[in-house]
Amino acid sequence: MKNRWMFLCVLLVVFNAVAQQQIITPNEAVTLALSNNYGIKLANNQLEVAKNNASILNSGYLPTITGNAGATYNIDNTEAVFSDGNVAILNSAESSRYNASVNLNYVLFDGLGRSYDYKQLKERYQLTELQARETIENTVFQLFTIYYNVAQLTENTSALNQTLAISNDRLLRAKYQFDYGQSTKLGVLNAEVDINNDSINLINAQQQLKNFKRDLNVVLGHVIENDFEVDTTINFDVLFNKEELFEKAKSRNIALLQIEKNITISGYDIKSGKSAYLPTIGLTGTYGWNKNNNNAASFLAVSTNTGVSGGLNLSWNLFDGGSTITRVKNAQINLQNQQLQKEQLLMTLDRDFNNAWDDYQNKFKIYKIQEDNILTSQNNFDRTQEKFKLGQVNSIEFRQAQLNLLNAELSRNQAKYQAKLAELQMLQISGELLNVSF
Template sequence: MKKHKLMSKFLFQIALLVFVPKLMAQDVLTVDQAVQIALKNNYDIKIATNELSVDQENNSIGNAGMLPEVNASLTKNNSIQNSKQTQSNGTVTERDNAKNNRLEYGVSLGWTIFDGLRMFARYDQLKELEKQGDVQLKLMVLTKVSDVMTTYYDLVQQQQLIKALDTTIVISKQRLKTAENRFLIGKAAKLEVLNAQVDLNTDSSTLLKQKEFYETTKIRLNELLARDLTTNFQVTEEVVVDDKLQLAELKSMTEKQNLQLQLALISKRVAELDLKQTKAGRYPTVRLNTGYTFVETESSLGFTSATSSRGLNYGLTATMPIFNGFSQNRNERIAKLQVENSALVAEQQKQTVNAQLASAYQTYLTNVELAKLEESNEAIAKKNMEITLDKFKIGTVPTIEFRNAQENYINAIARNSNSKFQAKISEIVLQQIAGNIKF
């Protein structure tokens, strides 16, 4: 019991030696803080936000063609010609470089008052496109939040592994020192010292590679947060997994909140409105026209040297398609096929999402059980290493047995950390499918 307490104290001192200076030197970034930074800075989210703004701007009755068009126009024509006129009484008039000027300006208004209800279908479609942009923005946000959380918990896992490797290096150094002391007093061969040195170098090499991987993942997280890539930070120590998720509840949320399903249904509605606009081509188009025009002319030759007029003009134009090479029938058939395809895509998407949910839930259950198992394995491996270390110090176990216990302990820590990470990722995937990630 006393040896166990001494060993625990020894490991605690190692942790303090290795990690306290690092924690003091770096700010701890929580997963919630990382998500909020990404929501504010991430470039893909900003782009999707601007695209939604474009859809909102396009959603107007004017863009649908419901409002009149008002245009101002000005036309000024001048000519210089050699002219010859023969009148009915035989009189001939000629003039070289005769000038003719015409100035016309005014305001006109055109308003389509009926187009087979195409404009109303177009307006409904613009509303659906705005909804589509809104859902696409939400999907982008959900995807990026999931990426941030996954990368963050990957860092937590790697940080735990670095801690374990730091611990094993301290133990390997103690083993080397013990081997050297035993060699000096003649209780061990030089081979034992060399083996201890090789194992220490191996552990140091593994730690260096793990630290490199850790730093590159930090750069990846900074990239997702769209901030300075050299920003230094520390992540939290633990991963908390929600092991109470229920498939029935997740399925209910998926049917209501899954963004891929919502996009598929919106696409189907857009296709139906396209068909409605295509069918409008069978009906007449009626357009009102009016305007106020000013006209002034000057002529160097002729009965009238100058004229001017102004006034209101108005009228109505109606056009009715009669035959256009069967294009109307062809366009309607194509539009109907597009509606049918969009309905099939919606059904396919529903089946795909349900399959993803069922598969992800099974993975989640497995990973949760593995996390519990590996936590128990780590505790067993730790106790085994403590006992082996005590025996090694008094020389009752060979070096290879101690090294095996040491490696088993480190591997158990790595498996435990990875199992928690995988369980957390499974949880995030399920919440993403259900459209229920909190941020």
């Protein structure tokens, strides 16, 4: 009786500790990951770089303005012979020159290459957005893979705790029976062996649970300092329409969207390359100031000039050795490769979607069967337990019924979370993973 009360007190302490622990719901886990996951932070930074690159400041459409200034100081020894025959000798004659200018250069026309490059930069920004979305999708799926491992191990630990409690009760009963001469010592020894096995299984499950919680915290950006629990409630959407979901996959699948964006970029790459066949027309303008302080031998003592100048220039690369032709041809081949990759991806997408659909349907059916199996195993155990208390069933048969119930619970837990991950995998392929409520 004393052992039973001690065990009940331990359970009470454990349940009280669990009640005080933070419970992380799926929606909270996603929110934490989106804000703190390092992979997502890196992807967002890369998106900012792409946004800067797609700015008008990086387009080549704006002029360049430069400022120049300079000063020169001279000390010369000068011998000057004038036309009338007079000679002037100057030693250490000083002179200085000063200049400043503002220069403007602007490309008026470059064969439309600048236009196609700018459009290409905008498309690359959108491609980076898709890459960031892919990172988020992969992180969310990784998050739930670990999250549901934690949930499964939480339920497994609960089942193993229950099994250990039953084994402890059986040991207590066996000791009473032995003390009153109703059983041999063998019953006590068998119960002790089973308790040891159940304890080992529980210890291993608890350690696995701790490890997966640490893994989950890493995905969340290590923002949870205390121990926590997860929500083990699972809701399945059984109203999926296969045809509608497949149509979404063909229009929203992240890999397909990226290859389509690459095709657009390759098209602009070809046009940008062809722009080198046309001339470039540029505008130049300068505002300058120059001042000369001459020595005594000069005709002018001081001269100052200010003025504005402007002009147009044209350059036409009539033949560059064939590099432009080669670049355009290679860009056309790259476009063909992108189109071939899209066709290949469409076939792969068809296969992957159908595999994911069937996998989800099968695992969901298995989960439902395992739930029914729980009822059968529980009913079998309850009856066996009653017979065991009445002495109509031996300890081996009781233990087998106990293990059958435990295995049924563990199998049900595994099927439950495998079915949910299969559902999420199907949604990810369809491009709907980030559009569902968790």
